[in-house]
Amino acid sequence: xxxxDIHKSLLDSLSGGICAIDRDRVITYWNKTTETxxxxxxxxTMGKCCRDDILMYIDEQGRGVCENECMAxxxxxxxxPRSMEVYAHHKKGYRVPxxxxxxxxxxxxxxxxxxxxxxxDNSSKLEYVRxxxxxxxxxxxxSLTGLVKRRGLEMNLRTMFDIMHRYGWSYGVFLVxxxxxxxxxxxxxxxxxxxxxKMVSKTILHSVRASDMxxxxxxxxxxxxxxxxxxxxxxxxxxxxxxLNEQSGFFVGSDAIRVTVSVxxxxxxxxxxxxxxxxxxxxxxxxxxxxxxxxxxx
Numbered sequence: 282x283x284x285x286d287i288h289k290s291l292l293d294s295l296s297g298g299i300c301a302i303d304r305d306r307v308i309t310y311w312n313k314t315t316e317t318x319x320x321x322x323x324x325x326t327m328g329k330c331c332r333d334d335i336l337m338y339i340d341e342q343g344r345g346v347c348e349n350e351c352m353a354x355x356x357x358x359x360x361x362p363r364s365m366e367v368y369a370h371h372k373k374g375y376r377v378p379x380x381x382x383x384x385x386x387x388x389x390x391x392x393x394x395x396x397x398x399x400x401x402d403n404s405s406k407l408e409y410v411r412x413x414x415x416x417x418x419x420x421x422x423x424s425l426t427g428l429v430k431r432r433g434l435e436m437n438l439r440t441m442f443d444i445m446h447r448y449g450w451s452y453g454v455f456l457v458x459x460x461x462x463x464x465x466x467x468x469x470x471x472x473x474x475x476x477x478x479k480m481v482s483k484t485i486l487h488s489v490r491a492s493d494m495x496x497x498x499x500x501x502x503x504x505x506x507x508x509x510x511x512x513x514x515x516x517x518x519x520x521x522x523x524x525l526n527e528q529s530g531f532f533v534g535s536d537a538i539r540v541t542v543s544v545x546x547x548x549x550x551x552x553x554x555x556x557x558x559x560x561x562x563x564x565x566x567x568x569x570x571x572x573x574x575x576x577x578x579x
Contacts (some may be wrong), residue, residue, distance in 0.1 A: 319370075404487055478540075
C-alpha cells in the first residue's frame with residue numbers, strides 16, 4: 282500500500298470528522314466520519330468551495346458563522362487555531378450540533394497551504410439512547426420520527442408534577458407547531474411532508490439538552506419537557522428552537538423545502554394540573570399563530 286493510501290486509511294478511521302481545504306477554500310479531503318456526521322459524501326464535496334452551501338455553519342442564534350470572516354480563512358491568514366460550537370446543515374435538511382476546530386495546514390517549508398477542519402459530534406447521546414431503549418419496551422415511540430408519542434409525554438407530565446411537589450424542581454414545557462405543513466403536503470405529497478416532520482423532529486432534538494424529553498404531541502406538533510428551567514430561560518430556549526428550524530431545509534429537485542415553526546412555552550406552576558398547563562400552553566400557541574407564525578409566545 283502506498284504512503285498516501287496508508288495516510289488516507291488512517292484519516293478515514295478517525296472518530297472525528299476531517300475536512301481539508303486549500304488556500305482558495307476548495308475542499309481537498311473529506312473523511313468517512315465527516316460523511317456520517319453530515320450526510321454529504323466525499324464525491325459530493327471534493328473540488329467544491331466550502332462556501333458552496335454545503336455545511337452552512339450557524340450559531341445558536343441562527344446567524345451565519347462565516348458571514349463576516351470565515352474561520353478557516355482567519356486561520357490561514359494568521360496561523361492561529363480556532364474552535365467554535367456550531368450547527369451544521371445535514372444533507373437531509375436538519376441541523377447537527379458540531380464542535381469545529383480549525384488548524385493551519387503547512388508544507389515541509391512551514392508555509393500555510395490550507396486548513397484542516399476537525400468536526401466532532403457535539404450532541405450528548407448516551408442519555409438519549411438509554412431513554413429510547415426504555416421507551417421501545419413500552420411501545421411508546423412514534424414510528425415516523427422515533428420520538429415519544431403523546432401517551433409517553435402525558436406520562437412524563439404526570440411524573441414531572443410528582444417530582445415538582447416532592448423536590449421543588451422547576452420545569453419548562455414547550456409546544457412546537459410546524460407552520461405551513463399542509464401547503465407542503467398539497468404541493469409535494471405526503472412523503473415530502475413526512476420528510477419535513479422528520480427534519481423538524483431532528484432539529485428540535487439537536488436544539489435542546491440530551492436530558493430533555495422531546496416527543497411528538499400529534500400531527501405537526503411536538504413537545505419538549507425540560508427540567509431546571511426558570512421563567513427567564515423560556516424565551517432563549519424557545520427562540521433557539523425557532524431559529525434553528527428556520528435555518529433548516531432540503532431540496533426536492535430544484536425546489537428548496539423550508540418551513541418555520543411557532544413555539545409556545547410556559548413554566549409548570551405548583552398549583553397546575555396537566556389540564557391547566559396544557560390549556561395555558563395551547564392558548565400561548567394560539568397567540569404565536571395569530572402574530573403571524575414563526576413566532577415565540579411565552
